[in-house]
Amino acid sequence: MTAQILDGKATAAAIKSDLTARVAALKAKGVTPGLGTLLVGDDPGSRWYVNGKHRDCAQVGIASIQRELPATASQEEIEAVVRELNDNPECTGYIVQLPLPKGIDANRVLELMDPLKDADGLHPMSLGRLVLGVEGPLPCTPYGIVQLLRHHGVEINGANVVVVGRGITIGRPMPLVLTRKSENATVTQCHTGTRDLSAHLRQADIIVAAAGVPHLIKPEDVKPGAAVLDVGVSRDEDGKIVGDVHPGVAEVAGWVAPNPGGVGPMTRAQLLVNVVEAAERAAGLGTTG
Numbered sequence: 001m002t003a004q005i006l007d008g009k010a011t012a013a014a015i016k017s018d019l020t021a022r023v024a025a026l027k028a029k030g031v032t033p034g035l036g037t038l039l040v041g042d043d044p045g046s047r048w049y050v051n052g053k054h055r056d057c058a059q060v061g062i063a064s065i066q067r068e069l070p071a072t073a074s075q076e077e078i079e080a081v082v083r084e085l086n087d088n089p090e091c092t093g094y095i096v097q098l099p100l101p102k103g104i105d106a107n108r109v110l111e112l113m114d115p116l117k118d119a120d121g122l123h124p125m126s127l128g129r130l131v132l133g134v135e136g137p138l139p140c141t142p143y144g145i146v147q148l149l150r151h152h153g154v155e156i157n158g159a160n161v162v163v164v165g166r167g168i169t170i171g172r173p174m175p176l177v178l179t180r181k182s183e184n185a186t187v188t189q190c191h192t193g194t195r196d197l198s199a200h201l202r203q204a205d206i207i208v209a210a211a212g213v214p215h216l217i218k219p220e221d222v223k224p225g226a227a228v229l230d231v232g233v234s235r236d237e238d239g240k241i242v243g244d245v246h247p248g249v250a251e252v253a254g255w256v257a258p259n260p261g262g263v264g265p266m267t268r269a270q271l272l273v274n275v276v277e278a279a280e281r282a283a284g285l286g287t288t289g
């Protein structure tokens with residue numbers, strides 16, 4: 001068997017095309033959505049992601065507000081920029097690019113953000129709403145994964161999903177999204193404390209690999225026909241991405257989200273969705289998403 005590709009680039013392009021019309025409709029009503037970003041430090045990967053977010057904004061007509069601080073910035077300096085973005089009327093939604101430099105209390109920074117402008121769905125209020133089943137911004141990578149599966153007709157309802165990893169942007173919120181009534185999956189969360197990872201993986205209909213361990217998921221771990229989404233990012237000596245999923249998995253799985261080209265573009269598309277929906281809510285226009 002050779003797996004079919006869960007094509008994040010094409011799916012994200014379809015979402016962006018829909019958003020372009022929604023942004024135009026907002027602008028016709030006098031509302032211009034604006035995405036703010038705060039990048040602290042000079043990590044080339046983080047800079048690439050932030051620049052990509054602003055390129056996406058330009059494509060769909062969302063305004064950009066870029067803030068940067070050096071890696072030496074103090075907690076107070078970072079919090080001052082967060083307050084400025086909270087008060088800035090041109091910024092209808094924003095993100096603080098993660099990770100923040102060592103020594104910075106990222107949770108304190110996230111808590112200080114205006115939850116109404118949370119474009120990442122990672123504010124404690126947004127995560128709390130997700131737990132309570134109340135509408136709000138959804139975490140970009142987990143919901144991007146749901147959209148990618150849906151777009152390709154992969155059944156989530158009733159599926160056994162194994163999530164590998166428990167980081168703040170993917171692993172921790174992923175089960176919260178997948179166990180909503182609208183997704184209705186049964187989720188097992190695995191992590192470095194899991195005793196027999198292979199045993200869990202072998203019973204999964206869908207695997208979300210977000211451990212950051214190169215080629216952790218081997219062909220013999222995967223049930224034939226399963227959907228496997230590679231979200232892990234490690235780099236080889238040339239700086240090339242090495243995912244969590246061994247290339248041989250494509251011979252066993254029914255579906256594979258490659259890395260790059262799978263989930264990453266969906267993360268960016270979902271961010272745009274959150275920005276547009278925050279602007280629609282702020283303008284009292286409700287959401288269609």
Ligand SMILES: Nc1nc2c(c(=O)[nH]1)N[C@@H](CN(C=O)c1ccc(C(=O)N[C@@H](CCC(=O)O)C(=O)O)cc1)CN2
Binds near residue numbers: 263
């Ligand atoms: N505040 C946040 N910080 C981080 C998040 C996040 O969702 N919010 N997620 C990641 C980084 N990230 C977005 O910020 C992100 C990661 C990957 C991609 C992407 O499109 N990747 C490409 C490949 C890129 C490459 O070659 O290096 C792909 O998968 O095709 C977009 C966004 C951590 N921080």
